[in-house]
Amino acid sequence: MTEGRRLPNPLPRPANELDDLVRAWRTPKGWRKISSVNNTVIGLFYIGTALLFFVLAGVLALVMRAQLAVPGNTLVDAATYNQLFTMHGTVMMFLFAVPVVEAVAVYLLPNMLGARDLPFPRLSAYAFWAYFIGGLVFFCTIFFGASPDGGWFMYPPLTSKVHSPGTGADWWLLGIGFIEISAIAGAIELIIGILMTRAPGMTLMRMPLFAWAMLVTAFMIVFAFPAIIAGTILLELERALDWPFFLPDRGGDPLLWQHLFWFFGHPEVYIIFLPAAGMVSMMVPVMARTPLVGYRAIVWALAAVGAISFLLWMHHMFTAGLGPLALYATSAASFAIAIPSGVQVFAWIATFWKGTVRLETPSLFLLGFHFIFVLGGLTGVMVAVLPFDWQVHDSYFIVAHLHYVLIGGMVFPLFAGLCYWTPAVNGHRLSERLGRWSFGLMFGGFNLAFFPMHIAGLAGMPRRVWTYPADVGWTLWNVLATLGAFVLAAGVLLFLVDLARTLLRKAQDQGNPWQADSLEWLPQDCYGVRSIPQIESRTPLWDRPALSQEVEAGQHWLPGTVFGGRETLVTSPRKAEIRHLLRLPGDGWSPVLAAAGTAGFFLLLTVSWYFTAIACGVVSIAAVVWWLWGSDRPLPAAHATIGQGVSVPTVATGWRSHSWWAMVVLIAVDATVFASLGFAHIHVSMKLEVCPPPGAALPPGGPWLAALLLAGSAAMAFAVRRLRGAAQGWIRAAVLFAFCATVGGAVLDIVSHAQAGLSPRADAWSATVAALLSWQGFHGAVLLVMGGYVLARSWSGRLRQDARATLDNTALFWHYVTVQGLAGMALVRLLPQWMG
Template identity: 65%
Template sequence: MTAAVPDTLPSALPSALPSSLPRPAGELERLQAAWKTPVGWRFFSSVNNTSIGLLYIGTALLFFVLAGILGLMMRAQLAVPENTLLSAATYNQVFTMHGTVMMFLFAIPVVEAIAVYLLPNMLGARDLPFPRLSAYAFWAYAIGGLAFFCTLFAGLAPDGGWFMYPPLTGKQYSPGLNADFWLLGIGFIEISAIAGAIELIVGILFTRAPGMTLGRMPVYAWAMLVVGVMIVFAFPAIIAGTALLELERAYDWPFFIADRGGDPILWQHLFWFFGHPEVYIIFLPAAGMVSTMIPTIAGTPLVGRTQIVVALVAVGFFSFALWAHHMFTAGLGVLEMSFVSAASMAVAVPTAIQLFAWIATLWRGTVRITGPTLFLLGFMFIFVLGGLTGVMVAVLPFNWQVHDTYFVVAHFHYVLIGGMVFPVFAAMYYWIPLINGNRLSEPVARWVFALMFGGFNLAFFPMHITGLLGMPRRVYTYAADLGWNGLNLASTVGAFILAAGVLLFVADAVRTFRKVGKQVGNPWKAATLEWLPSEYYNNRSIPHITSMEPLWDQPGLAAEVEAGRHYLPGSASGKRETIVTSPVSAEPRYVLILPTDSWWPLIAAAGTAGFFLLLTVKMTLIAFACGIAAVTAIIVWLWQGDRPAPIETAKVSDTLTLPVGATGAAAPSWWATIIMLVVDASIFASFVFAYIHISMRLTVCPPPNAALADPLWPWLSGSLLVAGSALFALARRSIDIGTGAGKPVLPWLVLAALACMGAAFACDFNGHRLAGLEPTSLAWSAAVAALLAYQGLHVAGIALAALYLCARAWSGHVTSASRATLDNTALMWHYTTLQGIAASLAIHIVPTLMG
């Protein structure tokens, strides 16, 4: 049985740490047995952060190399004028895949991958709270991403640019399957990224080491927390956009077809509401890594630490005001463009705060010139140049002149490669010793840096000039008399020099990994917890933190942790465990039992990837078989997870005993569900935005030949939804008062609530049917149908969750101590009720406001 979390907690951590008592015999062996990593082919069932993190990083770097090869093909084509190395069609596929792979399959995954690997150790936790969710996110990304990349070899790669602007990507101009692969493939890869963000947010807030308050939390963890929140709000827009464009392509719902009331600009709004925050989603983790490495290489605490954290939050906030930065030539109003222009300049202020703090830290300390140092200095130089050109393109008249020229190509490569790739290479030089104790070669690092830094600037700086001379983006060849020949040849030579640096790095990394492993130690004399002695279970005991630089301010901490003198030195239950702490002050709350290794996340991910990719090629039956396999795997995975703990309490130190497990709002799964519903609400808001945007383009709303449903039907639907939520609340109450555990009350109440929800959707559907809703006729009708379909998708999901809950209740697994399924389903249920009512209100109120 799971003990309840106490209502009152101690105001401060116990003062008797570390323990001076000898550790019990067999304690370490019990810990090792619980966390043992499978070997051989069973390694792929591993779910702990070390295994998944390394696989994640390796896969992301593979996509970086593949995208780089595509970039070299582009530069080879543009090296000389009127080149015929690549045809126009092939070049379009290559440049589309280059941008798509770099942005979706490298840039975002690599920052999440590094976080999955580093954060548990850096936070002093045994693992993140949902290891199987991390495994699912990785395998969905890896399987789907590799299959998506292979479309290049079948001539099915997308060719509409990584931004996929309609109408060129609509069925009329792109009749093949190329665009569909992008839409469906990228859609579920973004779902994978969101799953990773949920894991990171909950992990950072609830699994920090005792004593690691928010004020003491590493800046890198702050950066990843901000990024996780940004992903939750930014990525839903691209999921909604890809869904609408795929509905248009597959079912002829004309969201973006102007002749039928649609608007191609709608896609740009949805895409760039994701796309510009994404730039900072990529940059902020790199900035967090820089803020972690610079104090180490300078040997002094970070200057302006609080200001840097505030700047991270400010950059995340400003980034959502910048999406129209990419739409200055799209015909927006001058007032709107002026606002976005001002915001584009304002975001430079918090970015500059971080840069000056890094420079001040280097100035105050004693800098050691090592591999990480070189790449960090290179990052600062390149990123500052990219930032300066960013301010230039934020000025409206200048933007109008250089829009869609190679000046913009140069700008965003300086920002993205300088702002992310160079810090990532610095991070690999800095943290690779964690893998097997060996550092990369310092002499080779100087060559790698020289080739990459010199090659990068030779490749991309001339593009500023070619852009100012008028060379447009996305052209596969050019005439010989335009004055671009020498500049393009220089860019091509620089690209191959940059590639040589990456190749040299790969060779050195392979050489290093082939060495015999040794003790990691603390080779850089760093201050953060990831350099504590660790194994596959991470630290021998979870440390008690008293400062912002624990390894500097607590010099005996490593020996104490390794001797098991701190928290949870063994496995109290014989299973994998970590401590859940309060989100602000990091006071110990309870012990969380973590899931063990499993094949189910891999099976679920393979089924998810198969469903989306096979649906693209119209292999519908096999696709749905894969979907069923994915859902089945997830059900089995969840069924195994929601069970009572084998013990009620655990002695985590000589002076502290904690409950094992928690229910309701104290449980990590409850918060993960809340975050998932925020994502869900953001997708719904994107659909509502599309409906409003299309409605505002109409002279009369509803348009001729379209009509709203009779008000009787939405009123009836809303009443049924509220009744269903009331019945579900009563079902939940039956557990609280003790009647649901031994009597079949709960499942029958749940089924009655499900009948109400199903009837509510039937009322909505029938009302729109009677009104003559034809989604293929007009974009307005399609927007209404999209809202209705999204609610129907939720009703189907709720039906599956309700049946699963009933099965658990009939099996006796739903009790007051084991109720995560009930509590989380309740959240989803009430959200679906609110969403259904909100959809009806939006559909009926907007036409009234339109007059």
């Protein structure tokens, strides 16, 4: 619609237009700021919380390094060291690394894409507060001796009820599993925001590379994180209900956990690295004062890294006794992923070589990143060689490799980004002198801390030990590593003090201190940009120097607020052509209450406060209903003028609606959890000599169950069709019929499994069947809640053709649950016959 179009000279703007815009987007003051859903507020909260966890995990690491500084040290005992080790890895991986990249994206992406905000601001707020509350409660367990001590990877049988009888493992399983839900919520927000709210004209191949990196990362989260959610569900069921998924004496397999965990765990390395790589791709050309070399090659490299990373989960299981074919394939994939990673590194080096580099603090951190990350990549290629990995697996060589990749690949680019983008927050740059000192201490301290670990590992020092004897030749390397860790910590502390000092200064106009090329350096306020720009190139601020003045003068799209509220534009995913006006929700307390209720539900289950946990769950559901109730209220007019006489729709339904696509992404997450549970069932089944095992039988009633599932889905499809004629009575009847079919199917499924004599405690096969049944039953309960919400909307007169997202999305999810139920039936009832 707007591709390649340069806007004409505008007419003078209305006198009160800017005042109305400011009024609509004004941020609450004082403690009420907690209720804000604006991306700039939530993004800063997010970044600050992630950095807090970074510091806390770093303190734990310093205590561990002090313990290992000399042989036979007794600073902490073995049990405490195991808790420190577990919490350090857990907090760094789950509470810092992934949240901080999502936090930076929440803060930067709307401005970088020329949007007013992300499309689901309350979802962003919910994701943050769930992470904040749950993360702090989880970390505080260390002060009460209740922290997990089975390692941040939580391998069974060490973490089974027999070997870990306390609540530490339960805190990990329920707390971290719930925090992963927060990360997935953020990923859904980012996918829809990147694909559907870009500035007009910003085609996919004009999109900033940080947006590309976050898009790939968000899809990786969608398909990787559900595996760990499924794994935590199974392990918690084993601990709480004695369902033996991982107990070999009853048909379980500890390797099943490793498969599920590392299917999440190895992509997570690249989930951490790719956003950092996107930040590097944004900063390198600006610091080199020249366009980035190989834009398209980097885009394809980002996609390739994301795809190949899912082939590498067995990279962590080379010594677990897998078959030769699996080992060779994983080894080949471990080599292959170095190619797209190398493409990006060579593109950055070529850009530096082509341009004139400004050796300011961001450039120093970027150069340090190149050095450290390349070394980490080289050792990664080394451990991809099977005979070498057999020698160094579970040694300190792997600890060194891991930190070179993660700290070099993410922390140094993050600190470069904090230097680079801090002026976008309040207009002030960090101190150049303190920045250079910070970099020197961090770079020198890091290499002094972790390079000796390579040598200690090659000398035979195993990882995860709390002390060591004096006569094994590891003392020197551990002394150096401890000294380096404290030097690194001093550099981090100096940087964070300077960051806090800078952010506390009085705000001023941000300007464009680096003479950058991307849209986040346009003049910004609480509403983002004054008008949404028309984009005609990849480097808009370099190619059109007057763009800043045009945008600030309201000469582009949506220069004010059309209907008095918060609004942005929805554009097509590929060409970014304007589709419709999107009304955004304002500030409110419902996301905070929903997050607190969700956190309370999961965390209180850990300490067996079941009634209080259920009450928290009810509060969470009520808060979600509260925020959704008015979310699809139609605007006063079917069309809106967004500038230059252009009128666009204010309503979108079906596949043109951003909420419909969000439901599609949520279904992808849900389907991946189900696939992980299905994999567990298949894995356990293939270990059996006879399937089903003795004492178990296949549940009857399959055809009747399938008929009920299909009948409920057909009723919802009928309801969707009848809404076109506004036949509310028929809609309610169809939803009620779907209700009955769902309840009837659930009852039939439970009865048929009882008739088969399946006992989840008896053997792992029956336990996986019960897990699949429970998962389907949970979805049946969700459908009842969603269907009840649709009925309430219909009875209140809020369900109409121009406000139908509730029904469309509920029907879409209902169809998915039907497909999932049929797939579960096939796994349980047909798989044994096929295997036989």
